[in-house]
Amino acid sequence: MKFVFLFLLLPLTARAYTLNNSIGARFDNENVNVRVGLNPTPCDNVDLDEVASLLNEAMDDFWNTVSTSRLQLKTSGSENTGDDNYWTGELCLTGGSCGGTPVPATSDIIVTCNKNTTNFPGASSLLALTLPNVISGKDIKGAVVLINDTNGSFGDLTRNQKIAVLAHEVGHAIGLGHSQESSALMYFKIVPTRTTLARDDRLGVTYLYPVQMDLFGAGCFLGTIKTLGDGGGTNSFWPTALAGLLLSLLLKRPKKESAASSPA
Ligand SMILES: [Zn+2]
Secondary structure, three states: OHHHHHHHHHHHHOOOOOEOOOOOOEEOOOEEEEEEEEOOOOOOOOOHHHHHHHHHHHHHOOHHHOOOEOOEEEEEEEEEOOOOHHHHOEOOOOOOOOOOOEOOOOOEEEEEEEOOOOOOOOOOOOOEEEEEEEEEOOEEEEEEEEEEOOOOOOOOOOHHHHHHHHHHHHHHHOOEOOEOOOOOOOEOOOOOOOOOOOHHHHHHHHHHOEOOOOOOOOOHHHHHHHHHHHHHOOOOHHHHHHHHHHHHHHHOOHHHHHHHHOOO
């Protein structure tokens, strides 16, 4: 029984990730396009051509590496937005109240620059700001990543730091909030030297986008996490506990029972 309880208790301390909103919204499509939006007026301080060239690595070195997540982020270079409001607008939830001209609604994920001081007040140290700004029910339809164009902070980063910052912001765009885990890419303080995801990041993206496993695989409960966890938003305890219980029962074969039950 101790063996079983160990599995049940592990999920209580095993995760620190949070979700980006109280409803636990996520993209309903497992293939999400990430593109750079070129404004009619060029950014003052951000090189969007460079950003477009870095996005591939930001996706493939981080979020596309998680085998337990069905999410695949595709990059498609840059495109003209045809709208300077991406550059000058205020970032608001579409359909919500907005003090100024809003950043336009979009589909999938668009990355661009923004110089609105409501988004980046004063001499803001924020490198970027992200919001899934088009949400229908519990589905994210579109998200915007705005790189701070009020100063040159982003441009002063090294290449790898820029990649880590872009990956962190896309983490918000796909529905993740900040993590308390200091090793995580989604740690609440941006640490732009990350080169890979931490376990907590992988748990978070797997919670939002669980891969559908075969019935007899050890992770077969992963496919039901979405349903079981929806009520609490950030609640992943019971589906994870159930998976732990299943695993413990599978592993607790009669001939190994004495070894499994003995004090460690
Ligand atoms: Zn963040």
